[in-house]
Amino acid sequence: MSLIVQKFGGTSVADAEKIRAAARKAVRAQQQGHKVVMVVSAMGKNTDTLLDLASQVNERPPARELDMLLSTGEQISVALVAMAIDSMGSKAVSLTGGQMGIRTDNTFTKARIQSISTDRIERLLDDGNIVIAAGFQGIDEDLNITTLGRGGSDTTAVALAAVLGAEACEIYTDVDGVYTTDPRVLPEARRVDVISYDEMLELASLGAGVMHSRSIEFAKKFGVPIHVRSSFSDTDGTMIVTEPESAAAAVCGAALTRDEARVTVLGVPDVPGTSLEIFSAIADQKVAVDMIVQNIGNDGRTDISFTVQRSDLESTLQAVGAAANRLGAAGISHDDKVSKVSVVGLGMAVQTGVAHKMFRALAAADVNIQMITTSEIKISVLVSRDQADRALRAVHQAFELTVEPADKKSWAQIRAARSEEADMESLVARLQGDVLEELTLTGIAVTPNQARVTLRGVPDTPGIAADMFESVAQAGVFVDMIVQGIDGEDGRTSVSMTVAEAELQGCLKVAKELMQRHGLRDVQGGDGIAKLTVSGIGLRSHTNVGTLMFRSLADVGINVEMINTSELQVNAVIDGKQAEQGCEQLNTAFAGVLR
Template sequence: MSLVVQKFGGTSVADPEKILSAARKAIRAQQAGKQVVVVVSAMGHNTDLLIDLAGQINEAPPAREMDMLLSTGEQVSVALMAMAVHSLGYKAVSMTGAQMGIQTDSSFTKARIRNISPERIQKLLNDGNIVIAAGFQGIDDDFNITTLGRGGSDTTAVALAAVLHADACEIHTDVDGVYTTDPRQLPEARQMSRIGYDEMLELASLGAGVMHNRSIEFAKKYGVPIHVRSSFSDTRGTLIVSESESPSAPVSGAAMTRDEARITVQGVPDNPGTSYELFKLLADVKITVDMIVQNVGEQNRADISFTVPKEELKRAAETVRFAVTRIGATGFTSDDEVSKISVVGNGMSRQTGVAQKMFRAIADAGINIQMITTSEIKISVLVARASAQAALRAVHQSFELYRKPADAADWSELPTRKSKEADIQSLVADLHAVDMEQLSLSEISLSEDQARITLSGVPDSPGLAAEVFEAVASKGIFVDMIVQSYDGYQGQTGISFTVPRAQYAECSKLFGTLSQKFEVRQVSGSEEIAKLSVSGIGLRSHTGVAIGMFEVLAEAGINVEMINTSELRVNVVVEGAQGERALKCLQAKFAANLI
């Protein structure tokens, strides 16, 4: 018999009428011949009320007791949902995380799932019950109640779908699917019929509130199809699966992370270990670092720029002030009035010209780009917050995201998980391993076929990036990794990018003739670089990957020339002669996480 996991968020179970509506959806699925597990969140704003109540009692409540308190919200919901199913004449059993056998580590308020023992759930399903599961919670080895942190009910739902080998995980929410951008920001946003796991993972990390990134990591790792649909209607919604909506469209979505802050550490000694020491200090005080950009240095000094959430800027600045002295940098600047604009799409890895198209759209809107970082399926830029919405609209229109691609897949029946029996046995063994949420790296790679071009002292003005990369594109030169750091010194910036080594001479010659046009102070480069990449599932939720890379390379005395990061991959550029040795260092560091 097929099995479906349905998840209902807080707004979907906010009152008795909505609880009864959700119960009817579960019953209809059972009547259609499916076994049904329903995962529910706390009602409405109940979790916020509990947090406020705790704050009135204790300004710094113990994390263990917060988990004990917050878990009660979901227990109320599951009991009421089970009562609703019974009132409609069907069988249901409510279960807490502990009763379901959801085993976690002991990281209170942000626990990770280690394993799930589904035998009790499966027995109840086989007896004809609809199982009502409390989201957001589990139990550790000492029988303490733990909670999974933000988006925890999504994570519970997808994890249960994985271990029960469900055909699908339905996420019922107050929106009717995944859109090309936030429709609250741009009314012209279009609902997509489907989106790939990698694309959704990037968009989730950029603030798309439909799904939390940990749940998408689970779905990708265990091949769980997700169906995002409205709690209040029977519209088709959006599928999150391995395939993109359109095989030809370079970009599937755009996003704005509004409340960002930028820090630039200036004059960092261009020596092995400085990046590691800086970001280790930030990690020790639990600062959330997002967009990391390190450009090639001049006179043995480099600038490192990164973003943090606006509300963390004050603490981050205090740490950076100490770090500047410790690592021998010359100073730092910060700005809490910036926003990040990103485009995401599996298709950009197969097409050229995506970056310059984005830059041109922003330039034509008269908006200056302060920072750039790219990955295989994402391009992010930093702009002034006052210009953020205009920049989002410009890129959304430039890529015609409001228009359904001609080759877009029509909405069809939800694909089932297609696994051979051997694959199922392997999956079950993995699900009962020590840590279901462990970092899972798919690749540690070395690319030695690229070269680097660096433009130093470039006027920091709107349209600069567009003109630079349009000039490169006009010569048919393929650009891979792009880094624009923020300098702020005398209105100048620096841009570095990598190109195929076979095209280095042509590109270097191009900027030899264009340096005066762009008013570039200096054009430099290297034909002998090595690009190292670590990619896989869990880079967002396991924040130590980049730091681990910096650490092991520093210990080996290998200097990092360029850095950029994404949810799926961390890239660094080192001197070409150091490539093989750097690769061996990274392989040794992350060997246990390779799958």
């Protein structure tokens, strides 16, 4: 008998009738021959109500007591769902996180799952019960109740599906699948039938509210198929699996992260250890840094820009202020009125022209780009918040995301083509490890024989980025990394790109033409550099990854010249002569989590 895990979010159990509707779905699945585990969130806005109540009693409530309070929301939901199932003539048992054996660390409000004991759940299932599991919570080694943070019920559901060997994890929500962008912002957005873990991981981190990134990390690590479905209809929904919907499409979706804040540390010494000093201070505050842009230094100094959620800005500025003073930085600037617009797709790893197509679309919409970061499957730009919706619509239209790809594949076609021979021994070993939700690195690599070109003093006006990268592409130069950051405090920016050493002269020629055309301050180029790449699952949610990377390089005197980041990679440009040493350092530093 196969087993399925069904997860119902707060809007899906917001009142008595919706609770009964969720219960009917579980009973129907059991009647079809499945063992069923339901994971349930707190009803409607219950968690928000409890948070508001806590703030009325104490402006800064202790984290342990906050977890004790918030966990009650899910306990109410699971009991009511179990009662509803009982009224329908089926057997059900509700369990809290502790009762079902979910052990976490003791990081209150942001705990991570370390292990799950499945004995009790399996006994109850074997006795014919539908098990109703409280999402979002567990217990630490001292039996304190802990919560898993935002999106924690998704993480609970996927984790249970992994350890129980479920056929699939069904996520029931108030939307009927994953869309090419948020349909509440762009009604013309298209629902996709299949999306890959990597694409969904990037979109989730960018604010696509359907799934939380930690749950996708779990699913990717343990190969759990996720089926996103509507609580209120029988629409097929979207499957999240290893393979993408289309092999030919460069872009599968666009996303808007509305409430971002940009911080720039100006004039820091361009020496080993600078990045470590800044980002370790932020990591100590458990703040997740998003876009990181460190451009090529000038006169022994460089600027480092990064983004955080706007709600984390105050604590970030406090942490960075102390670090900047220790470093002797020239100053700190910030802007809390920015948003990030991104395009994501596995296809862009093998297709050229995606960047300048995006930049041209933004220029045509009169949207100015403040920062740029790229990875193999994502391009992100920072824009003014009042231009965010216009920017999202422009890139969504440019990549024709409302149109189904000609080579679109369904989940049934993908599943039929799959090899069913999984490495079960390896999977079981990982599931029996000490820490389920640990950081997992999939590779550390060096890209040697690289060069970089930097354009300084780029006017902060729409259209210039598009002209730059169209001109470079027309010259036949393939660009790898792109970073654009603040260049001083005069409103101009600095854009750097990495290319193969063999293409340096051709790229410099184009850059000098651009300098004349747009009145840039300066153009610089140089070869003899290499790119170090750390790839893995959980890079962003484990806030110490960058810290450990920068520390291991600083320990042997390796200076980081450029940085860019994504959900799946952290890239650092260093002196090519130190590439082998740098790679050895990173392999040693991450030996315990490298798979």
